Amino acid sequence: MTDQQPPNDIGRLYRSVSNEAAPTELNETILRRAARDARRPRGSFLGRWPALVATSVTAGACAVWLLGPMHSAPTDNAPEQTRAVEDFAAAAADGRDRIREIGDAASAQIPAGDPSAAQSLHCTPEQTATLVAWSACIAALRDQGRDTAASEEMQRFFSVHGVKAPVIE
Amino acid sequence: MNSAIADGSAARIKHKKSLSHCALETVPYAHRMTPLTTDSALMLRYRDGDVGAFDALYHRHNDALFRYLLRMTRNRAAAEDVYQEVWARLIKARRNYRRTAKFSTYLYRIAHNCFIDSLRRNRRYDGGAPDTALNVADAGPSPEHDAERAGMRKRLIAALNALPIEQRDVFLLHEEAGLGLEDIAHVTGAKRETVKSRLRYANRKLRAVLSAGDDTAARALDGDAQ
Numbered sequence: 199m200t201d202q203q204p205p206n207d208i209g210r211l212y213r214s215v216s217n218e219a220a221p222t223e224l225n226e227t228i229l230r231r232a233a234r235d236a237r238r239p240r241g242s243f244l245g246r247w248p249a250l251v252a253t254s255v256t257a258g259a260c261a262v263w264l265l266g267p268m269h270s271a272p273t274d275n276a277p278e279q280t281r282a283v284e285d286f287a288a289a290a291a292d293g294r295d296r297i298r299e300i301g302d303a304a305s306a307q308i309p310a311g312d313p314s315a316a317q318s319l320h321c322t323p324e325q326t327a328t329l330v331a332w333s334a335c336i337a338a339l340r341d342q343g344r345d346t347a348a349s350e351e352m353q354r355f356f357s358v359h360g361v362k363a364p365v366i367e
Numbered sequence: 368m369n370s371a372i373a374d375g376s377a378a379r380i381k382h383k384k385s386l387s388h389c390a391l392e393t394v395p396y397a398h399r400m401t402p403l404t405t406d407s408a409l410m411l412r413y414r415d416g417d418v419g420a421f422d423a424l425y426h427r428h429n430d431a432l433f434r435y436l437l438r439m440t441r442n443r444a445a446a447e448d449v450y451q452e453v454w455a456r457l458i459k460a461r462r463n464y465r466r467t468a469k470f471s472t473y474l475y476r477i478a479h480n481c482f483i484d485s486l487r488r489n490r491r492y493d494g495g496a497p498d499t500a501l502n503v504a505d506a507g508p509s510p511e512h513d514a515e516r517a518g519m520r521k522r523l524i525a526a527l528n529a530l531p532i533e534q535r536d537v538f539l540l541h542e543e544a545g546l547g548l549e550d551i552a553h554v555t556g557a558k559r560e561t562v563k564s565r566l567r568y569a570n571r572k573l574r575a576v577l578s579a580g581d582d583t584a585a586r587a588l589d590g591d592a593q
Contacts, residue, residue: 207574208570208573208574208577209541209542209570211519211523211577212523212527212538212542212573213542215516215519215520215523215524216434216438216524216542216543218430218433218434218437219429219430219433220429220430220432220433220450221433221447224433224447224450224451225425225429227451228425228429228451228454228455228458229421229422229425231454231455231458232413232418232421232422232425232454232458233418233421235458235459235461236413236416236417236418236421237416
């Protein structure tokens with residue numbers, strides 16, 4: 199099959215006079231775009247299905263956010279649940295040092311002295327207002343050897359939040 | 368001449384049916400195309416993240432593609448818009464690129480579809496007066512100092528602008544893209560014999576204009592095309 203037309207004078211003439219070039223700024227724009235696109239990863243599941251993954255993650259997060267409080271709904275009057283959850287997230291971000299710092303402060307507020315009196319001590323409402331402060335208070339009680347009080351506080355923490363207080367080493 | 372016009376109308380209808388938008392995720396004729404070419408190899412390398420391969424590929428085709436769109440749109444601003452869109456589509460589609468199609472056919476099919484889409488969106492360069500700057504625009508060193516040659520160029524471009532869009536398309540795909548009849552048929556969605564006929568008409572009209580030696584023939588062609 200002769201796919202190509204025989205050479206013709208008009209075609210030759212046209213090619214000899216048609217010499218416009220693509221604008222330089224467009225060349226630069228397109229090459230930059232191509233380079234930017236090439237840097238993106240390809241072939242992975244995450245690369246090929248970003249929308250699906252994003253949707254799944256968002257749905258999962260929403261489910262946890264909604265079902266978590268329902269599951270751990272306190273039977274008594276819970277101290278500002280929303281604020282506690284926010285603080286817990288903040289504490290996770292800050293790390294254990296921050297929790298230890300709060301624990302030291304909580305420890306200073308727990309009076310030493312008579313062990314029997316100490317056993318009856320519990321974390322103050324101010325300390326139980328947030329997950330971080332409450333956890334630090336429990337840790338401080340344990341550090342001071344007040345195991346009964348620490349266990350009671352841990353039970354109370356569990357009944358309110360549905361999870362155990364994080365252990366602070 | 369009448370058959371050419373009728374031929375063009377039929378093709379225009381076919382375009383509307385077959386070219387839904389400026390995309391090429393599916394290339395139905397891919398299995399019939401020639402296999403791997405060097406261009407295709409570059410495109411595959413770019414698909415796998417080699418930016419240098421795209422650079423090389425781009426500089427092989429950029430000017431010819433730009434001229435194709437410039438002549439098709441007859442408007443520099445419109446040509447630049449479509450030109451960017453074509454490359455953006457190509458870059459976006461790189462992940463799905465398979466070496467089943469001859470690259471230039473692949474590229475010009477995108478360009479053709481993008482042009483048709485832009486034509487539908489904006490009729491400013493269809494039937495309107497061509498951008499007059501295009502007749503004198505020139506880039507780089509060339510024998511344009513020769514007055515006779517400059518005049519010939521002006522007549523040729525004017526005559527090309529006056530061709531029916533389907534004939535202009537076929538002529539440019541042949542001369543700028545270097546595509547054969549079969550490939551042009553794939554790009555435009557027309558039958559091979561139709562393409563051959565359009566190319567013959569286009570050549571004949573352009574030759575007539577240049578033989579006339581003045582703009583009279585171009586004006587006559589312009590009237591023909593309406």
